[in-house]
Amino acid sequence: MRDECERVDSKQLGNLLQNIPDSESITRMAAVFQALQSETRLKMLFLLRQKEMCVCEFEQVLSVTQSAISHGLRILRQLDLVRVRREGKFTIYYIADEHVRTLIEMCLEHVEEKHEL
């Protein structure tokens, strides 16, 4: 922290600060984005966007170990980005809700919009 510069209006800044999400929401959002920051987990979600899948299907498609897949799915599950259902000896994963689809599609549009490097 430093002395205020001439642009600073402390009162206004106080208001702005009050209008951001509370600290718990920020923490959770950070966790969600952090889950989405892994290429492996992103691929999982783009696969799940097309069809629900079991762990061994992921295994055939992604070039990481079954352990890595399970760990990744757990993180997505904990944040309610994907959900699970048992079917006999299989564990079927699927996208939790439309927010998740919108989230990844919004981001895809954003990065595809600029082809320039």
Added chain:
Amino acid sequence: MRDECERVDSKQLGNLLQNIPDSESITRMAAVFQALQSETRLKMLFLLRQKEMCVCEFEQVLSVTQSAISHGLRILRQLDLVRVRREGKFTIYYIADEHVRTLIEMCLEHVEEKHEL
């Protein structure tokens, strides 16, 4: 990789794989989400959502050094999540486009939807 389980249909999986974004897009998306995964940078964006700001305004509001703010803004800028404009000795930052707003709002809705811990 392991032997196919009975649920696996290699042909179908091949198609699913072809329908996920190309590797460059995935990499960029990962970078975008990774930028959004920091609480400090999230707060910056929620502040910018209300009003464009210069670095010293952030300094009054966030409890990190000016250096940390600059580093954080650079990351957001590099991914075109925020943009910059010079105004005399001030550097004014603002949200790049609607994608970014939607992205953070979608995530906020997602985490607020579940109040249960």
Added chain:
DNA sequence: TTAATATATGAACATCTGTTCATATATTCA
């Protein structure tokens, strides 16, 4: 010019992440 203000950058370091390996648990089928 010089001093003051505003912002950016590089190095360094502690912390966090993603993966693998090894192993545990759960379900089905023989």
Added chain:
DNA sequence: TGAATATATGAACAGATGTTCATATATTAA
């Protein structure tokens, strides 16, 4: 039962990240 299949978990380690400190650059005002 026991063997095979499907999934989960813990430890460990290499690599990445966010912050601070120190310093550099840019702009304005004197």
